[in-house]
Amino acid sequence: MAIDLRSEFQAPAVDAAADAARRVIDALVRSGGMTDADMSAIADRLNAVADDLEAAAPPVADRLVDMWRGDGITRHDPVAGPENPIAPPLEYSAVDSRTIEAVTTLGLPYQGPPSCVHGGVSALLLDHTLGVANGWAGVSGMTAELTLRYHRTTPLFEPLTVTARQVSVDGRKIRTTGEITAGGGTCVSAEGLFIAKHPPRPR
Numbered sequence: 225m226a227i228d229l230r231s232e233f234q235a236p237a238v239d240a241a242a243d244a245a246r247r248v249i250d251a252l253v254r255s256g257g258m259t260d261a262d263m264s265a266i267a268d269r270l271n272a273v274a275d276d277l278e279a280a281a282p283p284v285a286d287r288l289v290d291m292w293r294g295d296g297i298t299r300h301d302p303v304a305g306p307e308n309p310i311a312p313p314l315e316y317s318a319v320d321s322r323t324i325e326a327v328t329t330l331g332l333p334y335q336g337p338p339s340c341v342h343g344g345v346s347a348l349l350l351d352h353t354l355g356v357a358n359g360w361a362g363v364s365g366m367t368a369e370l371t372l373r374y375h376r377t378t379p380l381f382e383p384l385t386v387t388a389r390q391v392s393v394d395g396r397k398i399r400t401t402g403e404i405t406a407g408g409g410t411c412v413s414a415e416g417l418f419i420a421k422h423p424p425r426p427r
């Protein structure tokens with residue numbers, strides 16, 4: 225049975241605000257200049273929201289400590305972080321003791337070729353997912369090499385499955401593979417070399 229890999233910490237109101245920001249980003253990209261909305265007024269309203277947030281935000285050093293509390297999966301990262309509006313976010317489940325997966329559908333903010341996912345976004349999703357698979361398997365590290373093969377374009381607006389599996393651990397060298405599939409076919413495959421080393425968590 226799939227195991228949900230969410231962080232031990234939850235903050236539903238923060239996640240709801242990040243979801244709202246994702247909607248705003250998506251709607252802005254979708255609108256562009258083809259809108260009857262008063263974009264100057266919208267810019268004023270969005271800046272007012274940012275003013276409120278900035279006025280109440282903690283010092284960055286304090287927030288960094290908060291971001292890195294606990295030892296499990298993070299909530300702030302740009303791939304799976306529910307509190308980071310640039311994350312889709314992916315929601316991981318464990319497939320087995322060394323394999324994880326997430327299903328996501330990406331929209332216009334992540335576009336590269338027409339109606340397709342940007343190759344750099346695919347690389348981001350895979351790098352992070354390989355890293356999380358390592359954490360799940362029990363030995364993790366930093367990306368030293370990431371080799372990607374783009375087999376076919378990765379569609380927007382369709383469910384994508386992002387999978388990663390830790391293949392081997394040899395001393396400090398961790399080898400991990402992954403792929404993004406759509407409709408059962410492989411769009412992007414990845415091979416990563418990770419070195420078991422971690423910058424200290426801010427405390």
Ligand SMILES: CCCCCCCC(=O)SCCNC(=O)CCNC(=O)[C@H](O)C(C)(C)COP(=O)(O)OP(=O)(O)OC[C@H]1O[C@@H](n2cnc3c(N)ncnc32)[C@H](O)[C@@H]1OP(=O)(O)O
Pocket residue numbers: 297298351352353354355356359365366367368369396397417419421
């Ligand atoms: C849960 C969260 C998941 C997050 C996943 C996200 C992943 C990331 O984004 S990590 C950020 C991106 N990566 C980085 O910034 C890494 C930057 N690089 C570094 O910090 C270092 O070069 C690092 C850690 C990779 C290796 O440094 P260091 O610990 O000094 O390794 P070092 O002692 O030189 O080498 C150890 C072994 O690895 C090998 N190695 C190191 N780097 C590489 C490389 N790029 N390619 C091939 N082999 C390498 C060495 O040859 C050596 O092998 P051997 O033991 O056989 O001689």
